[in-house]
Amino acid sequence: MDILLFIGILILVLGLLGIGGVIAALADIAWILLIIAVIVIAWRLVTGRRAL
Numbered sequence: 371m372d373i374l375l376f377i378g379i380l381i382l383v384l385g386l387l388g389i390g391g392v393i394a395a396l397a398d399i400a401w402i403l404l405i406i407a408v409i410v411i412a413w414r415l416v417t418g419r420r421a422l
Contacts, residue, residue, distance in 0.1 A: 384392060 387395060
């Protein structure tokens with residue numbers, strides 16, 4: 371049942387945003403995650419913890 375809900379939500383998002391809109395949204399999310407990762411790594415280096 372959960373897979374049907376997931377597929378329905380996916381089709382709804384594709385319909386609302388279109389393929390280009392979905393790709394743009396994923397690119398925005400990727401940039402945000404990249405910025406967060408850089409901040410976390412820098413914070414761990416500053417506080418003396420291992421970066422990885």
